[in-house]
Amino acid sequence: MKVLLIGNGGREHALAWKIAQSPRLTKLYCAPGNAGIAQEAECVPIKADDLSGLTAFALQEQIDLTIVGPELPLSMGIADEFRKAKLRIFGPTRNAAMIESSKSFAKELMVREHIPTAFSRAFDRLEPALAYIDTCPMPLVVKADGLAQGKGVIICDTLKEAKEAVTGMLEGQQFGQAGAKVVVEEFIEGEELTVMAFADGRTVIPMVPAQDHKRIGEGDTGLNTGGMGAYAPAPLGTPALRERILKDVLYPAVTGLSRVGSPFYGILYAGIMVRKDGQPFVLEFNARFGDPETQVVLPLLKTDLLDVIEAAVQHRLDQIQVEWHDQAAVCVVLTSDGYPGSYKTGIPITGLPLANSDSMVVFHAGTANEDGATVTNSGRVLGVTALDATIRGAQKRAYEAVESIRFDGRYYRKDIAHRVL
Numbered sequence: 001m002k003v004l005l006i007g008n009g010g011r012e013h014a015l016a017w018k019i020a021q022s023p024r025l026t027k028l029y030c031a032p033g034n035a036g037i038a039q040e041a042e043c044v045p046i047k048a049d050d051l052s053g054l055t056a057f058a059l060q061e062q063i064d065l066t067i068v069g070p071e072l073p074l075s076m077g078i079a080d081e082f083r084k085a086k087l088r089i090f091g092p093t094r095n096a097a098m099i100e101s102s103k104s105f106a107k108e109l110m111v112r113e114h115i116p117t118a119f120s121r122a123f124d125r126l127e128p129a130l131a132y133i134d135t136c137p138m139p140l141v142v143k144a145d146g147l148a149q150g151k152g153v154i155i156c157d158t159l160k161e162a163k164e165a166v167t168g169m170l171e172g173q174q175f176g177q178a179g180a181k182v183v184v185e186e187f188i189e190g191e192e193l194t195v196m197a198f199a200d201g202r203t204v205i206p207m208v209p210a211q212d213h214k215r216i217g218e219g220d221t222g223l224n225t226g227g228m229g230a231y232a233p234a235p236l237g238t239p240a241l242r243e244r245i246l247k248d249v250l251y252p253a254v255t256g257l258s259r260v261g262s263p264f265y266g267i268l269y270a271g272i273m274v275r276k277d278g279q280p281f282v283l284e285f286n287a288r289f290g291d292p293e294t295q296v297v298l299p300l301l302k303t304d305l306l307d308v309i310e311a312a313v314q315h316r317l318d319q320i321q322v323e324w325h326d327q328a329a330v331c332v333v334l335t336s337d338g339y340p341g342s343y344k345t346g347i348p349i350t351g352l353p354l355a356n357s358d359s360m361v362v363f364h365a366g367t368a369n370e371d372g373a374t375v376t377n378s379g380r381v382l383g384v385t386a387l388d389a390t391i392r393g394a395q396k397r398a399y400e401a402v403e404s405i406r407f408d409g410r411y412y413r414k415d416i417a418h419r420v421l
């Protein structure tokens, strides 16, 4: 099978690494990829949002299956384009991907399908939004409706902050078109859990639950980032809670989308807040694999990923068994000094392992090759994932490996998985 993978981050490296293990693979391309992905795939310099370039490439190379990593091409309709060209692609159509690309769309679906979520209202005009905020208890959550690279959510402790947040989005063009509509949402206190699932419009197969660390600083403090580390399986996701999320969240979302004529084929990601009393509330849906969660979940997958994805594309997920290794995985992300603000790139990296193994993998999130050397190329640079019998063991192994990898300005959190330990 000839496969084209789209994207260039740690998530895509984890996907490439897993796909490359499949005996069914004959050739793997990645567009555009990075220096780590190049160990597993032939990288082609086509950007993830160049839909016509990607379609032309897939036709020319007679790609059997295309797998999409990031949300942007999905929200632009890459799955629709590929299907029109009779190309097989794993990922939702533009309309189904609205579960991620429009928070108000996702909220309406959740209300219609009785999926547990925080109470909210959507506004595209300032006056009614401000009047509504006056009636709300604090804290309050203000969200830009559209895609904002994880930055469109503002937790407001005071009325003044909430009003500034909606004003910034609706009048100040903060987040541009993504903030032309806002969702004002009740604040829910609890612990976050990620549950990703394979979906084929009908059947849903959940993956092991994971938790990520979004904040830059130890103790989960400071600015939000794209993710500083993750671990799986998260003990917070007990078998009873997983069952409940499958029944009350994932299935209703998939059947609800089918009901409105937008069946969801792809990876459905539920970002859940588990309240102190154990009740799950959906904070967001994503229409793709999470990053860095994928870097801990895929190494635990025992079944051939291509078999699962092919079954999803052929709408026969109900006919396969997905198996998991009885192990735990921890991923520590190494970033460039200054991230999530500004940072330098092009810094040489030393100490990278010559080869990855089944229980220790260095995923590249933002690297490039320059004159034969591997250099930093982004804020998040590497994700070091280790497996072991326990989270504690995996954490220890991951940090041992992190220590040997060096580059100027290297930063990482020393407390990944602290909530479990």
Ligand code: AMP
Residues within 6 Å of the ligand: 118, 141, 150, 153, 155, 185, 186, 187, 188, 189, 192, 214, 271, 273, 283, 284
């Ligand atoms: P989202 O992009 O919707 O996942 O939001 C980003 C982050 O904001 C989440 O990971 C949560 O930490 C926080 N958040 C979002 N919605 C809420 C909410 N209703 N209550 C509390 N925290 C929230």
Ligand code: GLY
Residues within 6 Å of the ligand: 212, 226, 227, 286, 289, 290, 291, 292, 293
């Ligand atoms: N880790 C959060 C996300 O992928 O959106």
